[in-house]
Amino acid sequence: MCDGLRKLGDIYNCIEELICTPGNQVSLCQKLQRKLVEEELGRSLVLLDLCNTMQESFIELRMSVRELTLAIKRGEDASVQVKAYIRLTKKAHKQFKKVSKKTTSDKIDCRVVKLLAEAREITISLLESVRYMYIARLRLKSTSCLLSKRIATPKRSLVSKKSKVMCEEEQLQELELTFKDLESGVELLFRRLIQSRVSLLNTLSS
Template identity: 65%
Template sequence: MACHLRSASTPSSPRSNNTQVEQQLQSLSSTVSSPSATIDTMCHGLRRLADIYGGIEKMICTPSSQASLCHTLQRVAVEAELGRSLVVLDLCNAMQETFMELKMTVQELLLVLKRGEETSAQVKAYVRLAKKAQKQFKKISKKTASDKNDSRMVMLMAEAREITISLLESTSSILSKQIEVPKCSLVSKTLHKSKAVCEEEQLRALERSIGDLESGVELLYRRLIQNRVSLLNALSL
């Protein structure tokens, strides 16, 4: 993939882009770690993260950054970060598979609910899938020791990777609680609807949210691939 440089007559300076990406990462980190974070928060976070990776790619493609990344000392750090990024790509693939399975389980729940049958088996299957996704994060260390000589570019990539893992981990945690936490009583009382109708509405909303998460991870995956290609191009100069 060819790098797309800015064509405007007054392009932003690399330092300005650097600062902007750093601020976006700090803001997103606070959002993801908030106790009040919801599925919608994570959907929006995935889109923001994809934009951040887009900003990092623009930085990678500037002549000054490419010259710095090709320096002998930085080259080692960049190659190490390229290796670590494979873990995130694998996570994105795994999460996409989980989202697909969760959507299918929710669809099964809707069918069982419409027939008026017992839904405990489907609920257990949903929770089991969500908690299975959580377990994979225990094998990953989000804390990465960065060399003090690493360039700010490499450190930004490391920060973006760590936030990506945290966001995906938080997403799996939130999803595991969606069916466990009862929400129908208040809604039913307020809107005078039956519990079954309320549950169906919540399940359809959950299905849509999982679809949004799936799209967000797909977009993020594409941006991660673009970053890797740009880095490899820079190292080949």
């Protein structure tokens, strides 16, 4: 998914180069094409909102995972942190569904705008796939279950307890790194979207 986000950023970079060619700039400013460009500019706001929502969600989720890791290291009951994490995943899920509603477009003849529309649909599809990363909360539910079992069986050997805690910490650190990578990928995509949007606006105002 991270690789897909980076490749999408490269696609938008290529589209921006097409936008900036003299021939396409003249074509995009023609009356019919201009209308299509303006409509696509409006739809691009949906992508920016989606990326912004995803970035904020990943930041919150990383912080939540970090707090959970610290609780496990201290040997505390981490059920509160687990519940907080699950609430964040549900919140992010609802935000994504709310923002991604209006994304359809009519038949497009302009080559550059058609490329933008296709890239937009791919972007929404990929971001929706990224959303399924939130299913990782199931792993944290399992962690919660393991914690409760450890607390309920005080006779378990110290070595066994330490090994289990280390395993849980490694899983959480891996999850935190995954969120960080996805956050970086979405941030890169966001910047590329802004750049292509600015190029289109500059073309229309030239």
